[in-house]
Amino acid sequence: MNEAPKRTGRTGPAGAxxxxxxERRRFLGTAAGASxxxxxxGVLLHTLASAAPRTEPVTDxxxxxxxxxxxxxxxxxxxxxxxxxxxxxxNLQSEPLGEDLAKWQNQxxxxxxxxxxxxxxSGIVTNLPLMCQHCEHPPCVDVCPTGASFKRADGIVxxxxxxxxxxxxxxxxxxxKARSFIHEQVDHxxxxxxxxxxxxxxxxxxxxxxxAGDISTACTEACATEGHHAIxxxxxxxENGPLRQALRAQPNRQIREDLELNTGIRYAGV
Amino acid sequence: xASAIRKGFLxxxxxxxxxxxxxxxxxANADGVGDYIIESSKAATVDSCVEPTEQMxxxxxxxxxxxxxxxxxxxxxxxxxxxxxxxxxxxxxxEAGQPIPVNAHGQFCAACHEYASVTVNCFxxxxxxxxxxxxxxxxxxxxxxxxxxxxARIAATTAPxxxxxxxxxxxxx
Numbered sequence: 531m532n533e534a535p536k537r538t539g540r541t542g543p544a545g546a547x548x549x550x551x552x553e554r555r556r557f558l559g560t561a562a563g564a565s566x567x568x569x570x571x572g573v574l575l576h577t578l579a580s581a582a583p584r585t586e587p588v589t590d591x592x593x594x595x596x597x598x599x600x601x602x603x604x605x606x607x608x609x610x611x612x613x614x615x616x617x618x619x620x621n622l623q624s625e626p627l628g629e630d631l632a633k634w635q636n637q638x639x640x641x642x643x644x645x646x647x648x649x650x651x652s653g654i655v656t657n658l659p660l661m662c663q664h665c666e667h668p669p670c671v672d673v674c675p676t677g678a679s680f681k682r683a684d685g686i687v688x689x690x691x692x693x694x695x696x697x698x699x700x701x702x703x704x705x706x707k708a709r710s711f712i713h714e715q716v717d718h719x720x721x722x723x724x725x726x727x728x729x730x731x732x733x734x735x736x737x738x739x740x741x742a743g744d745i746s747t748a749c750t751e752a753c754a755t756e757g758h759h760a761i762x763x764x765x766x767x768x769e770n771g772p773l774r775q776a777l778r779a780q781p782n783r784q785i786r787e788d789l790e791l792n793t794g795i796r797y798a799g800v
Numbered sequence: 801x802a803s804a805i806r807k808g809f810l811x812x813x814x815x816x817x818x819x820x821x822x823x824x825x826x827x828a829n830a831d832g833v834g835d836y837i838i839e840s841s842k843a844a845t846v847d848s849c850v851e852p853t854e855q856m857x858x859x860x861x862x863x864x865x866x867x868x869x870x871x872x873x874x875x876x877x878x879x880x881x882x883x884x885x886x887x888x889x890x891x892x893x894x895e896a897g898q899p900i901p902v903n904a905h906g907q908f909c910a911a912c913h914e915y916a917s918v919t920v921n922c923f924x925x926x927x928x929x930x931x932x933x934x935x936x937x938x939x940x941x942x943x944x945x946x947x948x949x950x951x952a953r954i955a956a957t958t959a960p961x962x963x964x965x966x967x968x969x970x971x972x973x
Binding site: 583584585586587588619680682684688690691692715716719720721722723724725726727729737738739740741742 | 868870872873874875876877878879884887921924925926927930931932933934936
């Protein structure tokens with residue numbers, strides 16, 4: 531396994547900073563509590579509004595991300611991949627007539643790949659789902675000649691297929707092999723997941739759910755249903771949210787953190 | 801002279817033939833030219849579209865094009881100009897109650913576009929029947945009604961995207 535030096539902004543002089551953080555948190559918590567009492571109706575309204583479908587454009591208040599605990603990821607399980615396929619209509623793709631099966635399996639669009647890595651010295655095998663890592667500095671966005679590959683304000687890296695010309699530079703640039711190209715006209719599509727010949731696509735963190743105020747993804751749900759609970763989805767900006775709590779609870783890192791892309795998807799146990 | 805009269809007569813016949821061919825598709829679907837609302841669609845049951853009909857005829861593509869950026873970049877899906885809502889409302893249904901693609905021959909989108917000889921590529925990517933919708937104006941209205949009926953409590957306990965969604969099943973083929 532690639533043991534690159536840890537250079538994330540996440541770590542650092544942890545002990546000292548955590549003490550300060552606790553003090554700050556206590557103070558802010560008290561302040562927030564006091565204001566909640568005084569403007570209780572307003573606060574309540576705000577909470578409801580953020581749970582409902584959005585009527586205002588997304589902002590950088592949230593940055594969506596995940597923590598994937600590879601120790602909990604089972605080798606014989608592909609529940610996340612199948613759930614993603616159903617959610618985003620990837621299971622509706624059909625093999626072109628006369629296409630070689632192996633070639634088709636290689637070329638059909640997949641948003642999540644189950645990857646197995648083995649450390650040759652120890653023989654330890656690690657399983658992990660690999661998808662778009664939703665980088666803060668996405669290389670796919672850097673190279674896109676039309677601006678179709680973009681990062682939404684809430685950190686989700688997406689493709690605007692209305693202006694994608696299908697050049698596939700982004701597929702070359704992505705270090706995670708996260709993107710797929712649609713080679714043929716797709717007959718069956720879901721309203722929530724448009725898909726057409728000549729465009730590139732990848733994981734969008736189930737953006738249609740988030741826009742409807744439903745803070746979840748299909749893969750996270752499927753993993754939990756299987757009883758593995760390997761994926762925690764949440765807001766990287768929410769100090770006390772489930773994701774940040776999970777990130778604090780165990781050591782974790784970004785894949786290819788040497789590239790300093792500051793990915794939104796973190797892995798524990800790799 | 802006689803041949804000239806015969807030519808003129810043939811010309812009139814040809815013109816009548818052209819006129820008949822042009823009139824035939826509209827007669828098959830609706831009363832007059834441009835009136836293409838499909839009887840078996842939800843649109844037939846409501847008084848008007850999201851904007852006055854004249855505006856919709858003239859500017860529907862501008863509305864959809866504006867909306868697409870709002871949705872893709874801003875994540876706003878519940879507004880009234882979304883393509884998802886167009887299809888939800890304008891898709892016709894067959895005898896079995898199954899939705900017919902809006903771009904099928906004689907259906908709402910295709911009927912006008914064929915008549916006006918317009919080629920659109922919306923449906924290269926977008927679904928042509930209401931299937932696997934995430935959130936659109938229809939669901940937003942249902943949600944608003946549910947909110948009004950049972951008070952604000954519903955928002956705290958139910959994830960709004962789940963209501964009326966086919967996500968759990970039904971889309972596997």
